[in-house]
Each structure stands twice: as structure tokens, then as C-alpha cells.
Amino acid sequence: MRGKFWQSRLLQGQELVIALIGVALAIFFGVYSSAFSSVSNLSTLSSYVAPIMIVGIAEVFVLTLGEIDLSVGEVYVLSPFLVVYLKDAGLGVVAGTIVTLLICAAIGCINGLITVHLGVPSFITTLGTVFALQGIVLLSSNGIQINPAGAGTIANVLGGWTYSSILWALAIAVLGYVIFRRTTFGLHITAVGGNQTASGESGIKVGAVKVWCFVLCSLLGGFVGLLDGYRIGSLNPGTDGLVLMFYGVAAAVIGGTALTGGRGTMIGAAIGAIVLGVLEDGFNIIGINAFAYQLVLGLAILGAMVLNVQLELVRSGKGGGVYGSFARLVLRSRRAGRRPQEQGSS
Amino acid sequence: MTEDAVAESGSREPVMRVEGITKSFGAVKVLRGVDLHLEAGEVLGVVGANGAGKSTLVKIITGYEVPDGGQMYLDGKPVQLRSVQDARSHGIETVFQDLALVDQLSVYHNLFLNREMTTGGRLRFLNNRRMRDDARRYLHDIQVDIPSVDVPVEKLSGGQRQAIAVARATRRDDVKILLLDEPLAAMGAREAKLIIDLVQSLAKKRGVSMVVIDHNYTHIFELCDRVNVVEQGRVVLDKRTKDTSLAELTEFMVSSYRQQIEEDSA
Numbered sequence: 001m002r003g004k005f006w007q008s009r010l011l012q013g014q015e016l017v018i019a020l021i022g023v024a025l026a027i028f029f030g031v032y033s034s035a036f037s038s039v040s041n042l043s044t045l046s047s048y049v050a051p052i053m054i055v056g057i058a059e060v061f062v063l064t065l066g067e068i069d070l071s072v073g074e075v076y077v078l079s080p081f082l083v084v085y086l087k088d089a090g091l092g093v094v095a096g097t098i099v100t101l102l103i104c105a106a107i108g109c110i111n112g113l114i115t116v117h118l119g120v121p122s123f124i125t126t127l128g129t130v131f132a133l134q135g136i137v138l139l140s141s142n143g144i145q146i147n148p149a150g151a152g153t154i155a156n157v158l159g160g161w162t163y164s165s166i167l168w169a170l171a172i173a174v175l176g177y178v179i180f181r182r183t184t185f186g187l188h189i190t191a192v193g194g195n196q197t198a199s200g201e202s203g204i205k206v207g208a209v210k211v212w213c214f215v216l217c218s219l220l221g222g223f224v225g226l227l228d229g230y231r232i233g234s235l236n237p238g239t240d241g242l243v244l245m246f247y248g249v250a251a252a253v254i255g256g257t258a259l260t261g262g263r264g265t266m267i268g269a270a271i272g273a274i275v276l277g278v279l280e281d282g283f284n285i286i287g288i289n290a291f292a293y294q295l296v297l298g299l300a301i302l303g304a305m306v307l308n309v310q311l312e313l314v315r316s317g318k319g320g321g322v323y324g325s326f327a328r329l330v331l332r333s334r335r336a337g338r339r340p341q342e343q344g345s346s
Numbered sequence: 347m348t349e350d351a352v353a354e355s356g357s358r359e360p361v362m363r364v365e366g367i368t369k370s371f372g373a374v375k376v377l378r379g380v381d382l383h384l385e386a387g388e389v390l391g392v393v394g395a396n397g398a399g400k401s402t403l404v405k406i407i408t409g410y411e412v413p414d415g416g417q418m419y420l421d422g423k424p425v426q427l428r429s430v431q432d433a434r435s436h437g438i439e440t441v442f443q444d445l446a447l448v449d450q451l452s453v454y455h456n457l458f459l460n461r462e463m464t465t466g467g468r469l470r471f472l473n474n475r476r477m478r479d480d481a482r483r484y485l486h487d488i489q490v491d492i493p494s495v496d497v498p499v500e501k502l503s504g505g506q507r508q509a510i511a512v513a514r515a516t517r518r519d520d521v522k523i524l525l526l527d528e529p530l531a532a533m534g535a536r537e538a539k540l541i542i543d544l545v546q547s548l549a550k551k552r553g554v555s556m557v558v559i560d561h562n563y564t565h566i567f568e569l570c571d572r573v574n575v576v577e578q579g580r581v582v583l584d585k586r587t588k589d590t591s592l593a594e595l596t597e598f599m600v601s602s603y604r605q606q607i608e609e610d611s612a
Contacts, residue, residue, distance in 0.1 A: 183469065183470055183472060184462050184464060184470040184472060185470065186472075187455060187462065187472060188460070190448070190451060191448045191451060191455075191459060191460075193450075194448040194450040194451065195446075195447065195448045195449065197442075198442075198446040198447060198448055199459070199460075201440070201442055201446045202430075202460040203430050203431045203434065204459070204460045262450045
């Protein structure tokens with residue numbers, strides 16, 4: 001019975017596979033270097049994982065629709081600057097933070113409206129937003145690094161304290177899961193991503209669902225920008241937001257969210273983020289050079305994607321390429337192992 | 347439909363009547379004044395060649411498209427449908443050709459799509475347990491046999507998927523009119539039987555009136571009490587299926603098709 005559960009889980013979702021890979025990596029790094037399992041590394045690991053996790057969660061909302069938001073990383077760069085500007089304009093830090101988050105949500109709203117109502121593919125819409133926001137950050141800051149607005153409690157709550165980012169990330173992952181799996185809105189995201197025509201015919205307001213997803217994505221991007229601003233303690237207008245965005249997309253996809261839409265998992269994105277964080281942190285600790293790290297990360301993401309796509313093809317009986325024959329073999333051997341049980345029960 | 351039922355419904359207003367419906371897409375006149383009526387508990391077949399305007403007609407009756415002209419009456423009262431939601435509130439449901447199911451979602455989530463049972467008031471949390479139980483009971487009642495309501499519909503056969511689509515459209519008790527767009531398309535004989543039985547039992551037992559759109563006449567004779575032929579955006583023939591035959595219908599279509607070609611070449 002337990003064996004059957006394991007197998008069906010392995011076949012149905014990638015969460016477990018990626019979780020096992022994460023555990024294996026953690027054990028590997030832990031055995032390789034005692035520094036990995038030290039308390040001080042836990043805070044380093046948290047700082048790697050938290051932003052990827054939040055951006056990953058943010059991207060699941062739009063990826064499940066079959067859309068993508070490339071600009072979430074630029075919103076991340078922009079948001080802490082906005083708090084500073086608003087403070088300079090005379091607003092309190094708390095009020096400034098709230099207004100900033102509203103502005104971030106508005107950016108998402110614009111992305112969504114352009115994509116939905118003007119029919120521009122989200123890849124292009126949000127690519128435009130990327131450059132526009134980069135320009136805004138550089139123009140407004142004159143390219144000069146500044147300090148984030150405010151200190152003390154608010155800064156500590158919003159990322160200043162060592163573990164505050166990861167706690168926020170975990171809370172957002174839980175919230176994301178609840179919204180995605182337990183609410184009507186979440187169900188409609190999957191429905192729209194899976195079959196937009198059918199969703200429209202059933203009366204779901206497809207456009208509204210999409211716009212809200214872009215809003216949530218940008219809002220979360222802005223929020224993680226604040227967290228990192230207070231954690232790092234200085235704001236660099238030259239930060240490349242695309243890197244974080246791609247980490248987020250990678251976390252989501254490695255975790256089992258389909259780039260083609262209709263299939264998303266918040267838990268998968270959270271686990272995917274942990275795996276990417278463990279990889280980055282682990283490579284740093286064992287002293288592998290940064291170039292090799294990029295190579296290994298690239299191959300890992302590619303491998304996960306191939307597995308994702310091919311298993312899906314084989315499962316739906318549509319064949320698959322060279323790797324497909326391997327995936328078929330894996331599936332067949334699992335089925336063969338299960339056969340006696342099935343005969344016994346039926 | 348029994349003789350009594352025909353006599354009875356004949357004395358009443360039809361469940362639905364449309365008069366002079368027109369619709370153009372750009373320069374193309376798809377519907378040029380369609381007149382059509384539907385009696386209570388009746389299964390009406392609408393046939394016609396591809397491009398005759400059948401699907402557009404369905405979309406207008408279900409509120410998906412707004413007609414350019416003409417009037418629709420439900421139980422004798424004039425209505426104007428502005429949206430699918432609007433049509434639904436009048437008891438009109440549709441099963442579209444593309445099935446309108448979301449492959450990745452479970453059977454019960456599909457059955458309740460956009461009509462989910464929720465808890466938590468405005469927060470709209472899904473009440474999955476209630477939906478699952480309800481779906482199971484309902485499918486059992488209308489004798490739709492599937493392995494489990496938890497499986498994604500992509501795992502079901504074509505016939506099972508169509509049955510789920512029909513079941514979804516008629517789940518509410520206040521459904522009066524059901525439109526089926528090619529319900530037997532790409533289906534084997536056994537699968538088709540499943541749908542034919544389901545349609546007929548829904549019509550007889552629950553008194554749902556149905557409009558079946560198809561270009562396969564055999565299907566129409568298997569499913570329908572009456573048949574309307576649509577040509578070039580108009581209804582050109584209206585007969586009870588028992589008063590006509592496959593041969594007569596085919597001959598009618600062929601001769602009018604020939605006439606059309608002659609007109610075109612003249």
C-alpha cells in the first residue's frame with residue numbers, strides 16, 4: 001500500500017522527486033563540509049532561499065496561466081528605492097511602504113491589462129516593462145547607491161533580522177498554497193491556463209483572473225525587494241533583476257509547474273527554491289568556482305526540464321524523443337513491479 | 347415524445363422561439379433571419395453543411411454572441427441575452443464542440459467549474475469534500491459510469507468526457523434548455539450509445555428540452571424528435587423525424603446543394 005502511494009506520487013508530481021534531490025544535495029554538502037551544517041550557514045542559506053522562494057511563488061501564478069512575468073525582478077529592484085523617494089517626499093516609512101506596494105501592484109496591473117486587452121504576449125509586455133523599470137531606477141537614482149529608508153523595528157521585520165526573510169517566504173508559500181489550491185480563484189487560475197475557451201464558456205472572467213495574477217506577481221516582487229533591501233542594507237540601482245526572476249521561474253519549473261500552463265504547484269516552487277539555494281550555498285562552501293557553478297546549475301535546470309517534459313509526454317501517451325524511450329522504460333518497470341498487487345486487489 | 351405530450355405541448359407556448367435572427371461577421375452574413383421553436387421535453391436536431399451558420403446560432407441562443415437583429419422568446423416572453431451568465435440564469439446551458447472541459451482538473455472540479463461550492467463567505471474557499479460527494483451521487487443518479495470523480499478528465503475516454511460535459515450542463519435543477527454541439531463527433535458506437543441514452547433519459551425524466559447541432563444525419567435520427575435544416579443562414583426545412591427519413595433528408599440536402607451550385611455558376 002505504501003509502495004503504491006510512493007509510486008503514484010512519483011508519477012503524479014515532481015514535488016517529491018525534487019524534494020529528494022534537495023535532501024540528497026544537503027546530505028552531500030553536509031558530509032563534504034561541516035561548515036554547511038553550521039548554524040551560521042543556516043542564515044546564509046536562508047538569505048539565498050527566501051527571495052527565490054517568493055519570486056518562485058509569484059511566478060507560479062502567471063506560469064500556470066501559460067503566461068510569464070519577466071519584470072518581477074525589476075520591480076524587486078525598484079521597490080526599496082520607491083520607499084526612499086516617498087520618505088524624501090515627506091511620507092512616513094510605514095505609509096511609504098504601503099504606497100510602494102500599491103505601486104508595485106499597479107505595475108502588475110498594467111502588465112496584465114496590456115497582455116489581456118491589447119493582446120500582446122506577456123513575454124513581450126513584461127520585457128518592455130523590464131527595460132522601462134530599469135530606466136526609471138537609473139534615472140531617478142542617477143545610478144548612485146543609497147541606503148534603504150527607515151531602521152529599527154520596521155527594517156527588522158522587513159528583512160533586517162537574520163531570519164525574517166525566510167519566515168516571510170515560508171508564510172507566503174503557505175498563503176500561496178492556500179490561495180492556489182483551496183480557493184475558487186486558485187482553481188480558476190488552473191482552469192484558465194488549462195483551457196481558456198472552456199473557462200470563458202463556463203462564465204469565468206478570464207481577463208480578470210489573468211490581471212489579478214500579474215498583480216499578485218508584481219506585488220510579491222516588490223515585497224521581496226523590500227526584504228532584500230533591508231537585509232543587504234544598501235540599494236544598488238545596477239542590480240540585474242533578470243537573474244532573480246530566472247531563478248524564480250527555474251524554482252517553479254523544477255518544482256513541477258508547466259511553462260505551457262494548466263499545471264502549477266506552490267509547494268513545488270518552494271522546494272525548488274530550497275534546492276537552488278542549497279546548490280548555490282553548497283558550491284560556495286565547498287569552494288567550487290563561480291564559473292563551474294553556473295555550468296552545473298544550467299545543466300541541472302536543463303535536466304529537470306527534460307525530465308518534466310518527457311515524463312509528461314510519455315504519461316499522456318504521446319511518445320517523446322530519445323529520452324522518451326528511457327522515460328517509458330522507467331514507467332514500464334514501475335508498472336511491472338506493481339502488477340501483482342493490482343491483480344491481487346481486482 | 348408521446349402523442350399526448352405532443353398534443354399537450356402543441357397547445358402551449360414553446361419553451362423557446364426565435365424569430366428573424368440575423369448575424370454578420372464583417373462582410374459575411376452568417377445568419378439571414380432564422381425562425382425556430384423548441385417544445386417542452388423535445389429533442390430538436392439542427393443540421394446543415396459546414397458554414398451554414400449552425401454554430402453561430404448555438405452561440406446566440408446561449409448568449410455567447412449577441413445577434414444583430416431578431417427576437418428571442420422564452421416561454422412566450424421576449425428576452426435579450428447579453429452573456430452566457432445571462433442565458434444560464436434563464437435556464438439555458440450548452441455543451442460546446444470543444445467540450446469545455448479543463449483536462450488538468452478533476453471530474454468533480456469540472457462538474458462545478460465556476461459554480462463551486464464554497465465556505466468562508468467572501469473568501470470563497472473550495473468545499474472539495476461536498477463537491478466530491480455531490481458529484482459522485484449525481485453521476486450515479488444519471489448513470490454515468492466513470493472510475494472515480496478524482497481523476498483528471500484527460501484520463502477519461504472521449505465518450506466519458508462528453509458524458510461529463512453533458513452532466514455538467516444539466517446539473518442544476520432549473521435547467522430547461524440544453525444545446526449540444528455535435529455531441530457524437532469522433533465517437534465509437536459504444537461511446538455514442540452512452541451519450542444517446544443519457545440525452546434521452548435527461549429529456550424524458552427531467553423534462554429538459556434539447557437542441558442538437560450536427561452534420562451527421564444518422565446521429566439526428568438516433569437522438570431527435572424533430573429536425574430543422576439550416577442553409578445559408580436560414581431554416582429551410584422543419585419536420586418530425588418520424589415523418590421523414592434519412593433518404594428524404596439526404597435527397598433534400600443534395601438537391602438544394604445542386605440548386606445552389608447552379609445559382610452560383612449562373
